[in-house]
Amino acid sequence: MATSTVLIPPRHYLNDGYGIKSWLLTRDHKRIALLYLASVTLFFFVGGAMAVLIRLDLATPAGDLVTDETYNKLFTMHGVMMVFFFLIPVIPSVLGNFLVPIMIGAKDLAFPKLNLFSWYIYVVGGLFTLYALVTGGVDTGWTFYTPFSTVSSTTNVVPTALGIFITGFSSILTGLNFIVTIHRMRAPGLTWFRMPLFLWSTYATSLINVLGTPVIAITVLLVAAERVFHFGFFDPRLGGDPVLFQHLFWFYSHPAVYIMVLPAMGVVSELVAAGCRKPVFGYSFVAFASLAIAVLGFLVWGHHMFVAGESVYSALIFSILSFLVAIPSAVKVFNWTATMYKGAVSWETPMLYAYGFIGLFTIGGLTGLFLAAVGLDVHVTDTYFIVAHFHYIMVGGTIMGYLGGLHYWWPKISGRLYNEGLAKLSAGIIFVGFNLTFFPQFVLGYLGMPRRYHAYPPDFQVLNVLSSAGASILGVGYLVPMVYLMWSLRYGRLAGSNPWGAVGLEWTTTSPPPTENFAETPIVTWDAYDYHAPVEGHVA
Amino acid sequence: MWTGTPLFPEAASTMASRVDALYFFLLGVAGFFGLLIAGLIVYYAVRFHRRTPDQVGAQIHGGLALEIGWTVIPFLITMVIFVWGASVYFAMARPPDETLNIYVVGKQWMWKFQHLDGQREINELHVPVGRAVKLITTSEDVIHDFFVPAFRIKADVIPGRYVTIWFNATKPGRYRLFCAEYCGTRHSGMTGEVIAMDPSEYQAWLSGGTAEGSLASAGAKLFQDLACNTCHRADAQGRGPVLDGLFGKTVRLQSGETATADEAYIRESILHPTAQVASGFQPIMPTFQGIVSEEQLLELVEYVKSLKAPAQGQGQTR
Numbered sequence: 001m002a003t004s005t006v007l008i009p010p011r012h013y014l015n016d017g018y019g020i021k022s023w024l025l026t027r028d029h030k031r032i033a034l035l036y037l038a039s040v041t042l043f044f045f046v047g048g049a050m051a052v053l054i055r056l057d058l059a060t061p062a063g064d065l066v067t068d069e070t071y072n073k074l075f076t077m078h079g080v081m082m083v084f085f086f087l088i089p090v091i092p093s094v095l096g097n098f099l100v101p102i103m104i105g106a107k108d109l110a111f112p113k114l115n116l117f118s119w120y121i122y123v124v125g126g127l128f129t130l131y132a133l134v135t136g137g138v139d140t141g142w143t144f145y146t147p148f149s150t151v152s153s154t155t156n157v158v159p160t161a162l163g164i165f166i167t168g169f170s171s172i173l174t175g176l177n178f179i180v181t182i183h184r185m186r187a188p189g190l191t192w193f194r195m196p197l198f199l200w201s202t203y204a205t206s207l208i209n210v211l212g213t214p215v216i217a218i219t220v221l222l223v224a225a226e227r228v229f230h231f232g233f234f235d236p237r238l239g240g241d242p243v244l245f246q247h248l249f250w251f252y253s254h255p256a257v258y259i260m261v262l263p264a265m266g267v268v269s270e271l272v273a274a275g276c277r278k279p280v281f282g283y284s285f286v287a288f289a290s291l292a293i294a295v296l297g298f299l300v301w302g303h304h305m306f307v308a309g310e311s312v313y314s315a316l317i318f319s320i321l322s323f324l325v326a327i328p329s330a331v332k333v334f335n336w337t338a339t340m341y342k343g344a345v346s347w348e349t350p351m352l353y354a355y356g357f358i359g360l361f362t363i364g365g366l367t368g369l370f371l372a373a374v375g376l377d378v379h380v381t382d383t384y385f386i387v388a389h390f391h392y393i394m395v396g397g398t399i400m401g402y403l404g405g406l407h408y409w410w411p412k413i414s415g416r417l418y419n420e421g422l423a424k425l426s427a428g429i430i431f432v433g434f435n436l437t438f439f440p441q442f443v444l445g446y447l448g449m450p451r452r453y454h455a456y457p458p459d460f461q462v463l464n465v466l467s468s469a470g471a472s473i474l475g476v477g478y479l480v481p482m483v484y485l486m487w488s489l490r491y492g493r494l495a496g497s498n499p500w501g502a503v504g505l506e507w508t509t510t511s512p513p514p515t516e517n518f519a520e521t522p523i524v525t526w527d528a529y530d531y532h533a534p535v536e537g538h539v540a
Numbered sequence: 541m542w543t544g545t546p547l548f549p550e551a552a553s554t555m556a557s558r559v560d561a562l563y564f565f566l567l568g569v570a571g572f573f574g575l576l577i578a579g580l581i582v583y584y585a586v587r588f589h590r591r592t593p594d595q596v597g598a599q600i601h602g603g604l605a606l607e608i609g610w611t612v613i614p615f616l617i618t619m620v621i622f623v624w625g626a627s628v629y630f631a632m633a634r635p636p637d638e639t640l641n642i643y644v645v646g647k648q649w650m651w652k653f654q655h656l657d658g659q660r661e662i663n664e665l666h667v668p669v670g671r672a673v674k675l676i677t678t679s680e681d682v683i684h685d686f687f688v689p690a691f692r693i694k695a696d697v698i699p700g701r702y703v704t705i706w707f708n709a710t711k712p713g714r715y716r717l718f719c720a721e722y723c724g725t726r727h728s729g730m731t732g733e734v735i736a737m738d739p740s741e742y743q744a745w746l747s748g749g750t751a752e753g754s755l756a757s758a759g760a761k762l763f764q765d766l767a768c769n770t771c772h773r774a775d776a777q778g779r780g781p782v783l784d785g786l787f788g789k790t791v792r793l794q795s796g797e798t799a800t801a802d803e804a805y806i807r808e809s810i811l812h813p814t815a816q817v818a819s820g821f822q823p824i825m826p827t828f829q830g831i832v833s834e835e836q837l838l839e840l841v842e843y844v845k846s847l848k849a850p851a852q853g854q855g856q857t858r
Contacts, residue, residue, distance in 0.1 A: 069725050141722050147699060148682040152724055236700025242683055278597030285607050308696045309703050312633045316626050323618035327611060334610040337577055340584035343597035355581055362577050366570035373621050375628025376562050379692040382685060382720040447549045448689025450720040453728035462545040534594040
């Protein structure tokens with residue numbers, strides 16, 4: 001359409017100062033978001049490289065590529081990098097940082113310096129963990145189960161634990177920053193129920209971050225204390241209880257799954273609304289489902305321990321609570337699907353990721369029912385069924401949501417459009433590669449292949465080769481966006497302030513936005529997703 | 541017997557068919573909802589595809605009936621799954637009264653089995669078909685997990701605890717045993733086989749071994765070697781409680797509480813004698829932590845279990 005009228009704004013956050021100092025000392029939430037973007041991408045590719053080695057090794061039953069010691073370090077570091085340094089921070093710290101102030105019509109977060117400090121904490125924690133990696137690695141699994149981690153492992157448990165401990169403060173401070181910002185800094189007229197759903201889920205996530213992260217911080221410190229000073233917390237020979245660790249660990253790490261997926265759900269609500277040019281069906285149900293997940297998510301940790309000597313009755317209570325937490329997730333899926341009904345449904349890249357998210361998250365959620373059923377969980381827990389299930393949630397859910405969000409807001413972040421054809425192609429590659437990687441693992445799991453096995457019986461090979469083939473396709477799918485997104489920074493068409501014809505405050509300011517986000521504070525007189533009239537300014 | 545690419549595990553225990561039935565039900569539920577959502581997304585994406593660049597969707601904000609419907613119906617379905625899963629779990633958690641007991645000790649990276657008649661095995665476990673077998677498990681070092689896919693059973697083997705798990709094999713064969721809880725470098729090598737045999741063959745196997753007497757008799761010898769019998773005897777002026785007929789009884793403790801004299805209680809009393817002192821006795825017993833191994837502990841436990849209550853006044857000879 002009228003591309004000739006699209007101009008890059010003369011003054012925006014990217015040209016407001018050049019040089020390394022203008023970035024490393026910035027207090028602009030948008031620049032901090034980009035600092036996070038660079039650092040989480042680095043950790044993603046480190047963790048991803050390890051996944052590639054793991055899948056290559058598993059292409060043969062004997063695991064011929066690396067030794068079992070190396071294999072154990074690979075899956076541990078893959079988990080640590082991906083969970084603590086990519087999946088947990090990715091959406092809140094990149095998209096959340098960029099969007100929370102803009103979506104509420106504010107100039108910045110409530111505590112801009114604290115926001116920069118959070119990034120530094122994250123980087124220091126990450127460097128600790130990288131140090132542990134390059135000086136020999138760690139072989140406990142990302143779950144650090146005791147007493148193996150405290151008395152048996154001879155690897156770098158303590159530096160890794162400290163890395164996780166330090167990074168936790170970044171989550172806590174970012175969570176606090178978002179909570180205060182959403183409470184105190186909304187533009188005039190922007191009531192809670194006019195907020196985009198991304199903010200509801202960011203808010204729910206921040207609550208979990210603030211309440212849950214201290215528990216994992218204490219837990220990894222206890223592990224370090226038992227390792228270094230031989231305090232008897234978990235080692236039965238010192239009078240400790242090894243299963244106590246699992247309670248403490250999962251009390252954080254189960255809610256952590258929702259830290260990873262709730263923000264992605266928020267992104268998908270935005271993608272579906274803009275992709276259908278329609279209000280999200282059942283807005284308040286979707287909003288409250290986020291809070292219900294945040295609350296119920298704290299009450300289900302015991303389902304990780306059905307075979308870990310838990311009493312029959314606590315197993316039953318954790319089982320029924322786990323079924324309950326599935327309901328709000330199901331409600332969201334139904335609402336997103338219903339939003340498409342009589343929509344003006346787009347097939348552009350962000351919407352393709354939304355379709356992918358809903359499909360894969362649905363499979364991940366439904367297989368969660370298998371695991372919540374105690375009598376069935378006994379057979380499939382600790383097998384590849386679990387591996388497949390949580391990758392459907394974390395990779396199929398969180399990463400699809402993140403990539404969808406990145407493609408949707410990229411024109412706002414960069415001011416330019418990427419190559420739509422390549423973007424669609426890579427979304428397709430990722431979807432196919434993902435399913436080929438992880439679907440066979442459900443079958444392997446029910447067959448009984450345990451997770452964290454470096455070698456396996458030969459008759460499991462065909463399914464493992466399929467999975468490894470899928471992983472290589474998936475790897476290509478993740479590399480292609482790197483290329484065309486970088487390319488678009490210089491050569492992409494100018495986006496204009498609203499390339500999607502979407503509503504929402506972020507599309508009312510320029511692309512890229514000015515440092516202060518808005519020339520003057522907006523006054524909000526409409527609900528979220530107010531597509532009442534034909535939209536203007538749509539390019540594609 | 542493992543050739544080709546199986547897509548479904550062998551079913552060789554009484555529990556397997558119950559677990560599989562629940563699995564198929566869940567596959568049905570998951571398949572239905574998965575296809576429903578996928579079908580609707582594809583249909584809507586095609587049917588309501590954006591026709592003009594400035595087109596917007598219909599002004600639909602929600603519907604209370606639908607919201608209630610897709611909250612309540614999934615809730616009811618999940619409750620059915622919950623009850624079904626719980627009933628299967630109850631059956632797994634409660635062994636029948638009459639079981640063949642076998643002790644299991646996990647260590648990095650092997651499985652050690654002790655039969656009551658004294659046979660010892662490593663990474664191979666022979667059991668009879670058609671009889672409930674109860675495994676009393678513990679670990680020498682870190683947490684392991686006893687997992688036999690063909691039986692659909694799994695339990696963490698935890699140091700410092702006795703965890704029991706039971707199964708009833710339904711057909712003869714060799715079935716894979718995996719350690720399913722990550723336990724260090726050679727975790728994936730901590731595998732073995734459960735060999736289920738016809739009862740007659742099992743009897744032949746039992747008598748063909750080179751057992752050095754039953755587990756209880758090994759415990760009896762240890763009981764003397766460690767001089768336990770100097771205090772735990774009727775004429776020892778009450779230095780230690782007499783253990784005849786102790787197993788399964790309720791013990792009154794010095795603290796006023798009571799404890800059931802099960803395997804874990806006996807183990808605890810040997811390793812941490814002052815933790816649960818029986819009422820009427822002084823805490824004078826030394827600890828045997830570091831002196832007896834997990835396997836010797838099991839022999840002592842089995843010996844104490846074998847001590848029947850004295851018939852008329854006179855205890856049996858030790």
